[in-house]
Each structure stands twice: as structure tokens, then as C-alpha cells.
Amino acid sequence: MKEGKAVLRQIKGTVKNGLVPNLIGTGNAEAAFNSADASLWYMLAVHRLALACPKEMPFIQKNCWPVIKDIIRNFAAGTMPDEEGRLLVHADGEGLLHAGSEKTQLTWMDASIDGVPVTPRDGCAVELNALWYDALCFAAQLAETFGETPPAETSLLPRLKKAFNRVFRPTEEDAAIMGGGLYDTWHPDKGPGRQIRPNQIFAVAVPNSPLPQKTQAAVVRCVRDHLLTPFGLRTLAPSDAAYRPVCRGTQQERDMAYHQGTVWPWPAGAYVESVLKTARSDKAVREALDTLTPLFTSHLLDAGLGSISEIFDGQQPHAPGGCIAQAWSTAEGLRLLLLVRQYNPGEWKRWQDDVRKHGSELC
Secondary structure, three states: OHHHHHHHHHHHOOOEOOEOOOEOOOOOOOOEOOOOOHHHHHHHHHHHHHHHOHHHHHHHHHHHHHHHHHHHHHHHHOEEEOOOOOEEEEEOOOOOEEEOOOOOOOOOOOOEEOOEEOOOOOEEEHHHHHHHHHHHHHHHHHHHHOOOOOOHHHHHHHHHHHHHHHHHOOOOOOOOOOOOOOOOEEEOOOEEEOOOOHHHHHHHHOOOOOOOHHHHHHHHHHHHHHOEEOOEEEOOOOOOOOOOOOOOOOHHHHHHHOOOOOEEOOHHHHHHHHHHHHOOOHHHHHHHHHHOHHHHOHHHHOOOOOOOOOEEOOOOOOOEEOOOOOHHHHHHHHHHHHHHHHHOHHHHHHHHHHHHHOOOOOO
16 A cells, blocks of 8 residues: 555656656656556546545545546646647547547557557547546546535536447447447547457446446456456457467567457456456356466466566467566456455455465465
8 A cells, every 4th residue: 555655646746738657767767658548547546546445535635636637637628749739639529538640559559560550549449438437437526525626527427428338339230240349449530440359348347337237248248258368368359350369579570469369467357347347146256267267376386486477378378478577467466356355255265275276375
């Protein structure tokens, strides 16, 4: 808790035009502001702190609330000007958050080759808009808690919820293509991005989802059926023609596969969180845990001792790759386990005993 609050306190002094830097400079190095989602992840982190530790509201009011209001104001009005003066991040009249251009990669899927994004996601990205919706809901809740007038931008919420469901939920014609899930992106000129990707899971996992309960359950099933592996979620469904399951070779070859089928462990936290939100019985929770057991057994002794790697191959045997100890992989793995323990201590105990039978005492 102490370290987490220190991180949030440090970020307060780094925000520029509503943008949280995706790289904080040290020494003479300048901070980097080339991410549209860092500010949104920051607000989600504060939201989770508020839910987990209500006693920290005075800390949030002093250190985080001014930052949240600044982010929301700048994102709604427009921020991150490019070389031509165009604002790369802005909300439209319906409240939808637009980010980037054909030449930029402003989400976590940021690989590019010779300046060209490998996974172009300009326009409206599904996870950015889910995070944006949750941030506006959270801001309204904080304003009420602190006895303040809600930020004017929270008036967008009804329109944003309606627009989110209109642009990200597939048409009847596309429903089979999308496996019951959501479009990954939507662009006013290009239309929807029909790739099945893990980003949609955040539309369920956020504390305030813009989706109806039935649709949330459909998204979880889509991710389970097309993207779930024993080590996390694939970045692209194997049925896609652009699927590249092995991240090996030259820099260019690795960049081509980095978000095109490679498994990333960190979205597994949001997946299990979504399972817990939508499950009607413990069976679904048990299946999710059992599927991910190898992540907490053999792998903890496989690459970085007691830690979780950055990526895995999308196909069996799912060899680990990238850095051997990735902070967000490990942090989300720990959060996943805590969520299950809070949800059902008995199920947690059963699974923990099973993990130990597989030879790992590190859980």
C-alpha cells in the first residue's frame, strides 16, 4: 500500500495537458508522452484503491482528485497535438474517445515498423472507451463523496453508454465473425475493426461497465473460446489470417508477432475479474483457475524465478519470451489470486492445494 500510494503521489507532478507519461525520465532524460491510455489506467488504479480501501479517500482527494479532473477536462476538450496541430486525443459529441492517427500507436499494442503501426488502432479503441466511461462514472461518484459539483464532462455519460453499445457491439451480420464479442476498434470513416482481441475484456472488468449483463457474459465466453491459454490471453484469435503465434527471429519478425497472436499474461487478471462478475456458479471460476494453473506452477520455476514473463507463444507449448520478469504480468497474477480468495475462500483453498500438488510452493 505504501509503495502504491508513493507511485500515485509521484504521478501527480508529472501530468502535462491531462497526459500521464508512459515513461518518466530520470536525470536529464525527459518524460515521454506518447500514450493515450496511461492517463486512463491511472484513473482506474485510483478507482481500485478507492474500492479496496475507502479509508484512503483523504489521500485520493488531496493527491489524485485534482489530477483526475485535469485529465477528464483535457481529454474531453482535446489534447496531444501532433506536428500539424491536430489534437490526437479528444471526445466527440457523443462522448466517444478518439485517439491517434494512421501513423501513431497510442495504446499498449504499440509495435511499429519503419514508423508504420503493426496493429493500427486509431479512432475509438474499445478498452480506451471502456476506461473512459468508468473514469467519468468514478468522477461523478468522487464529486458526490467530496461534496462538489460533478465535472461538466460527466454529463456525457448517458450518450457515451448508448454510443459505446452502438459502435462496439457487432451487427447481426458480424456476430458470427466476432464470436459473440466486441469490435476491437471503431473509426468514423473506416468502420469497425473486426479482429478478435483481448482488449474487449476491459469493457467487462472495469468497475462500471457500459455493457448490459448479458453482453458482458458473451464477451467473457468469446475471450475464453478464442484467446484464453494456460499463460494468459492471445493478442489475436488463431482464426484470423494475420495470426502469428511465435514471437521469435529478427526485430522486425518479433514486432510482427508481438500483438498478433503472442500471449500476454497481464490481461488474465481482467479476464478472471470478468469471470467473477458474470459467473452464475463456482464452476466458471474453477475452470478459469484450472486453465491458468501452469502460470503459477511450472512457469514460476521456468524463466525468472518466482516471477512471470512478459510474453508466451500463442501455440503449444507456449514457450515464454521477452523479459523474464515483467512487473505488470506479476502484479496482475497476484491481483488475480487475491480476487479469487476474496470471492470464494473455499475455491481458493482447493486450487492452492492443487497448485502445491503440482510442485510449487510459491503461491
